[in-house]
Every structure is written in C-alpha cells, then in structure tokens.
Amino acid sequence: MCLYPFLYLMAKVQEQILLDTNRMKFLLESLQDIDNNLHRVGGKLYIFRGNPVDVFHFISEQFNLHKICFEQDCEPIWQERDNAVKQFCLENKIECCEKVSHTLWDPHLVQKTNGGVPPLTFQMFLHTVSVIGPPPRPVGDINWSSVEFGTLTQLSLPHNLHMFQQLLMPEDFGIYPEVKNRDRIVHWIGGERQALKHLKERLKVEEDAFREGYYLPNQARPDLLGPPSSQSAALRFGCLSVRRFYWSIQDLFSNIHGSSQVPNHNITTQLIWREFFYTMSVGNKYYAEMERNPICLSIPWKENTKGHLELWEQGKTGYPFVDAVMRQLVQDGWIHHVARNAVACFLTRGVLWISWEAGLKFFLKYLLDADWSVCAGNWMWVSSSAFEQLLDCSHCMCPVNYGRRLDPWGEYIKRYIPELRNYPVEYLYEPWKAPLHVQEQADCIVGQDYPQRIVDHLKASEKNRQYMEDIRNQLMNPPPHCCPSNEKEARQFMRFPDNCSDH
Ligand SMILES: Cc1cc2nc3c(=O)[nH]c(=O)nc-3n(C[C@H](O)[C@H](O)[C@H](O)COP(=O)(O)OP(=O)(O)OC[C@H]3O[C@@H](n4cnc5c(N)ncnc54)[C@H](O)[C@@H]3O)c2cc1C
Numbered sequence: 001m002c003l004y005p006f007l008y009l010m011a012k013v014q015e016q017i018l019l020d021t022n023r024m025k026f027l028l029e030s031l032q033d034i035d036n037n038l039h040r041v042g043g044k045l046y047i048f049r050g051n052p053v054d055v056f057h058f059i060s061e062q063f064n065l066h067k068i069c070f071e072q073d074c075e076p077i078w079q080e081r082d083n084a085v086k087q088f089c090l091e092n093k094i095e096c097c098e099k100v101s102h103t104l105w106d107p108h109l110v111q112k113t114n115g116g117v118p119p120l121t122f123q124m125f126l127h128t129v130s131v132i133g134p135p136p137r138p139v140g141d142i143n144w145s146s147v148e149f150g151t152l153t154q155l156s157l158p159h160n161l162h163m164f165q166q167l168l169m170p171e172d173f174g175i176y177p178e179v180k181n182r183d184r185i186v187h188w189i190g191g192e193r194q195a196l197k198h199l200k201e202r203l204k205v206e207e208d209a210f211r212e213g214y215y216l217p218n219q220a221r222p223d224l225l226g227p228p229s230s231q232s233a234a235l236r237f238g239c240l241s242v243r244r245f246y247w248s249i250q251d252l253f254s255n256i257h258g259s260s261q262v263p264n265h266n267i268t269t270q271l272i273w274r275e276f277f278y279t280m281s282v283g284n285k286y287y288a289e290m291e292r293n294p295i296c297l298s299i300p301w302k303e304n305t306k307g308h309l310e311l312w313e314q315g316k317t318g319y320p321f322v323d324a325v326m327r328q329l330v331q332d333g334w335i336h337h338v339a340r341n342a343v344a345c346f347l348t349r350g351v352l353w354i355s356w357e358a359g360l361k362f363f364l365k366y367l368l369d370a371d372w373s374v375c376a377g378n379w380m381w382v383s384s385s386a387f388e389q390l391l392d393c394s395h396c397m398c399p400v401n402y403g404r405r406l407d408p409w410g411e412y413i414k415r416y417i418p419e420l421r422n423y424p425v426e427y428l429y430e431p432w433k434a435p436l437h438v439q440e441q442a443d444c445i446v447g448q449d450y451p452q453r454i455v456d457h458l459k460a461s462e463k464n465r466q467y468m469e470d471i472r473n474q475l476m477n478p479p480p481h482c483c484p485s486n487e488k489e490a491r492q493f494m495r496f497p498d499n500c501s502d503h
Contacts, residue, residue: 018365021177022333024170026190026368030237032167033191041144046152047168050161052081053088058161060092063150069097071238074107074278075373076285102238104135104246104271107279118280120295123485125276126265134263138243178330185415186228186332188368195234199245202229206249206267210256215267219492222338224412230334232369235274246271269492277377288376290357296385299471301348301355308352311454312343313362315417318446318453320428321403322346324416331416333368338406341382342397348383349468350396351460356383384468396464399457400429419450 019027035045048055059065068089073082082098089096100106110128111118119125129135157163164172209217218229234240250263265272286292290299304310311317315326325339335343340363346352347359356379363379364370380386407413410428414421420428422442427434431446432453439445446452 019170019175020330020333020366021170021175022184022188023366023368023370024173024175026188026233026333027237028168028170029190030192030239033193033239037192041147043147043149047164048161049164049173053084054158054160056085056088056094058158060094062152062155065092065094067095067097069099071102072098072100072106074100074103074282076281076283076287077372079285101241101243103278104242104275105129105132105279107275107282110275110279111282118282118284118295119276120280121485122273122276122489125279126272129272129275130262135243135246137247138241184332185328186334188228188233188332188334190233190237190239192234192239195231195240198229198231198234199240199248202231203248203252205229207252207256210253210267215253216269219270219337222336222406224336224339224407225415228334230336230369233334236369236371242271242274274371274374277371277374280377281373288357288360288372290355290385296380297471297475299349299355299383299385302353304354304358306454308454309347309354309358311451312347312352312354312359316451317346317399318432318451319346319399319403319457320413320417320420320431320450321407322399323451324403324407324413327416329363329366333366335367338402340378342399342402342406344379344382345397346399346457348379349464351399351455351457351464353460353464353467356380356385359383396461398461403429417450419444 031045031047038045056065056068068085070082070085086096086098088094109132110125113131114124114128119128155163170176205217206215209215209220214220231240231245235242235245246263246268249268253264253267254260280295281287284293284295286294290296308317312322312326313330315323315330317323317326322343325335325343328339329335329343344356344359347354348356360376360379363375364372367375403413408425410420410423410425413428414423420431420442423431423434423444424438424442427438430453431439431444431450434442434446436445444450
C-alpha cells in the first residue's frame with residue numbers, strides 16, 4: 001500500500017466559523033503531532049491550503065491517485081464541501097472511502113432507525129440507539145510495517161493552492177492574537193499524544209469515582225481550578241477517538257463492578273448528549289439559527305441597544321462570576337460546563353434577554369472545542385429555545401449564588417479578575433454591596449476600577465420569567481424541538497443538585 005496523508009485545512013477554516021488564536025493553535029499543534037508521529041515511521045504530513053477539489057485535482061495530476069479516505073462530517077454545513085469531493089471521485093474513477101468515526105453511531109442511521117426523523121427527546125434517542133446496538137469498538141493501531149510511503153518531489157503549484165513546508169502558526173492564516181487576549185493561564189495542547197496522556201489521567205478520576213460508588217465525576221464535582229483534563233477539544237479535532245473514550249470508561253466500569261452485556265449509558269451520558277446534538281442537526285442547515293430552524297422556538301429577544309452584548313463578551317458585566325468565565329473563555333479557550341451554563345443563561349433567559357444566536361457566535365469563535373451542532377444544541381437548551389416547562393426561569397442560575405456555590409473561596413474569580421484580588425470573599429460575588437471603605441481598602445472602586453453591574457439581576461430575571469410564561473401561554477402547539485424527557489434529566493443536564501433552585 002502506498003500512503004500519502006493529505007489534509008485539507010480549508011475545511012475547518014471556512015468563513016462562517018471564525019477561529020481565534022487559541023483554537024487555531026490547538027489545531028496546528030494537532031497537525032504537528034501527526035507529522036511527528038509519521039516521521040517516526042518514515043512518513044510526512046503534507047498540508048495544502050485551497051479548495052479541496054482543486055487540491056485533489058492537482059494531486060491526481062501529479063500521481064496516480066486511486067483512493068481518497070476521509071472521516072464523515074455529518075453536520076449539514078460541511079455537506080457541500082464533501083459532496084463536491086465525492087463527485088470529483090466519481091467523475092475521475094477514484095475510490096472514495098468515507099468512514100464514520102467522529103461519532104459513536106452514524107447519525108444518518110439513527111434518524112433512519114427512528115423512521116426518518118430525528119429522535120426529538122433524549123429518551124427517544126436512547127431508545128433508538130438501543131435498537132441499533134452498542135457502538136463499534138475502536139479499531140487497533142496501524143501496522144506501519146505494511147505501509148510503503150511515496151515521496152513527493154518538487155511540485156509546481158497552481159496559483160490557487162498553497163503547500164506549507166514547515167511548522168505552521170496561526171499568523172500563517174491571518175489569525176493574530178487580539179489585544180484583549182492576555183497570556184493564557186491554562187495551556188491546552190493539541191495532538192494525539194497529549195490527548196492519550198489526558199485520557200489516562202481522566203480514567204484514573206473515573207476509576208476513583210466508580211470505587212467510591214458514584215459516576216460522572218466531572219459533573220458530580222465540578223473543578224474550576226484544577227489542571228486541564230477535559231477531552232472535548234481532543235474529541236472535536238479528532239485527536240482522541242470518541243469510541244476509545246467511550247469504551248475505556250465502559251470497560252473500566254465492567255472491570256470494577258462486573259461485566260455486563262449491554263453498555264451502561266448512565267456512566268457516559270455526556271458522550272451520548274454529544275451524539276444527540278449531532279443527530280439532531282443532520283439535514284437541518286438552519287440548526288444554528290432561530291427563525292428558519294424548524295426545531296427552535298422563536299422568542300422575541302431584545303435588540304442589543306444598550307451594548308450589553310459587548311460587555312458580556314468582554315467580561316465587564318459587573319457580575320464577577322460571569323465576568324471571570326467570559327475572560328477565561330477569551331484568554332484560555334476553554335470553560336467548564338457549569339460555567340458555560342451560567343454565562344449562557346445570564347445572556348439569554350436568565351438576565352439580559354439577548355438572543356442565544358449572538359452567544360453561539362462568540363462561543364464558536366473562542367471555544368477550543370467549538371462544535372457547530374453541539375454548541376448550537378446546548379445554546380438552544382439553555383435558552384429554553386428548545387421550549388420546555390422544566391427549563392423555565394424558576395430554574396435560572398443566579399449569577400451571584402451560583403458563583404458562590406461553585407467558587408466558595410473566590411479563587412476562580414480572583415484568578416481571572418485581578419482587579420478584585422484583594423476583595424473580601426463576603427463581597428466578591430456582589431461587589432456593588434461593599435461599603436466604600438472596603439472598596440478603598442481592596443484598591444478597587446466599583447464603577448471606576450471594576451464595572452458597576454449593568455442590570456439588577458433579580459428584577460431582570462423576574463421580568464424574564466413573566467416573558468417566558470407569556471410565550472408559553474401563546475404557544476398552544478409548540479413546534480417539535482429537542483427537549484428534556486423529564487425533570488431529572490433537565491437537572492442532570494444543567495448539573496443542578498436534586499433539591500436546588502438558585503432563585
Ligand atoms: C452553551 C454551551 C455550549 C457548549 N458548546 C460545546 C461545544 O461547542 N463543544 C462541546 O464539545 N461541548 C460543548 N458544550 C458541552 C460541554 O460544556 C462540554 O462538552 C464540556 O464542558 C467539556 O468538558 P469535559 O470534556 O470535561 O466534559 P465531560 O463532562 O467529561 O464529558 C465528556 C465529553 O462528553 C461531551 N459532552 C459533555 N457535555 C456535553 C453536552 N452538554 N452536550 C454535548 N456533549 C457534551 C464532550 O465531548 C465531553 O468532552 C457546551 C455547553 C453549553 C452549556
């Protein structure tokens with residue numbers, strides 16, 4: 001077999017999704033890691049920039065190209081790109097091999113099994129995949145001894161293509177650090193080697209939890225300050241196989257608690273949510289929009305006339321927990337699920353009543369793990385656009401109490417908002433309440449060194465609760481939408497403890 005690993009970066013850098021430096025760096029580190037691994041076995045990664053069909057056309061002119069392999073990208077926004085490559089293969093009698101490996105199950109098969117429509121609730125999804133059966137196990141490592149590499153001689157490229165010869169930087173793609181980007185506090189490093197190292201550490205955490213008698217440790221005990229252990233960016237960029245992650249946890253559980261014939265979905269629920277959102281977006285190119293999206297409720301969100309959206313983006317709302325999260329997002333590129341919930345709720349139905357589409361756009365640019373369908377699905381959920389009584393405003397997150405609960409000593413806030421580092425913890429979550437002498441002592445005057453809060457969250461959330469109730473009453477026949485199956489599921493998703501409401 002002769003193998004030329006080509007990668008068309010263009011695919012991930014389409015104009016509709018802007019990337020910031022952190023995310024691009026993660027992607028480039030991942031490519032560098034592939035190149036390093038290939039070097040060890042006598043190969044090399046070639047990276048071209050250009051329209052994929054032009055790239056393959058050029059390659060097929062240079063070599064006898066007889067097979068193109070790629071991973072299925074089930075999201076509708078990539079269909080046009082992939083269909084063009086498939087058509088090119090057909091016209092040029094090139095074998096085209098598309099594998100499903102980014103998801104546990106083939107989302108198209110899930111829809112087909114569910115009668116040709118997306119399973120609209122998580123329970124329906126679980127039922128459908130149980131009919132299909134457990135996801136395939138990951139394939140083993142490649143036996144490199146059977147691979148024969150070809151050599152690329154000097155190429156003369158057409159003007160519409162570019163081939164990169166060396167280690168790439170975000171600047172090579174016109175992506176520069178933004179002024180507001182301070183030095184990263186948490187360094188996420190892209191690549192399979194790093195992902196496998198994290199997986200080992202993560203499995204240890206899972207094992208400890210299983211032995212102590214609980215599961216979903218990341219959900220049960222959210223850690224905002226610990227070292228990076230999330231797998232989401234690695235999954236997003238294909239550095240870690242989702243099947244390996246899934247089966248490692250399932251096998252670990254079976255080893256500890258005795259083997260079971262069927263996988264226990266409770267211990268890998270989050271991975272199933274990922275599947276659910278991917279499947280929901282199949283065939284719906286308006287999935288990330290409100291108006292044209294058939295599964296999304298049209299909510300009359302407020303126009304951003306007061307500049308609140310920009311203040312939210314810059315971490316200047318005057319609510320320290322919200323601001324710390326937003327600053328971490330821009331600085332590091334990753335925030336914990338509970339933190340995502342907090343800022344998403346604050347922007348939308350919780351406090352500011354601004355459309356989730358604006359929040360999604362910002363997340364897609366800055367999150368390392370940004371996934372079009374997963375991110376949009378979560379935004380619809382949190383904002384109640386996947387309309388559901390259980391997710392109404394009585395379950396909104398209070399930007400004060402929620403922060404106090406998750407960060408009781410204020411270490412997280414102080415890490416990302418240095419202006420507040422001398423604030424006594426008593427006033428840290430609502431600094432506007434601190435008497436002037438406390439503010440002076442802490443060297444941070446509210447309204448001068450740290451912003452005044454932009455709204456009164458209690459008044460705003462009360463108004464929003466009323467808006468939401470009115471909308472619910474008007475909608476006698478809500479459209480089909482992704483929604484929780486019951487209250488327990490909603491609480492698990494939002495990671496609320498069983499008996500808690502923040503307001
Ligand atoms: C508004 C909002 C936007 C989000 N955008 C994204 C996104 O673009 N990409 C993304 O991967 N996750 C997104 N999430 C889901 C979740 O926050 C992250 O997957 C999670 O924080 C990753 O951390 P972890 O790897 O430690 O998660 P764990 O709890 O360890 O979960 C393991 C894996 O399951 C998947 N997962 C976990 N929670 C969810 C969820 N709610 N929905 C779908 N998949 C999930 C992720 O791939 C994750 O790596 C979003 C959540 C919210 C509330």
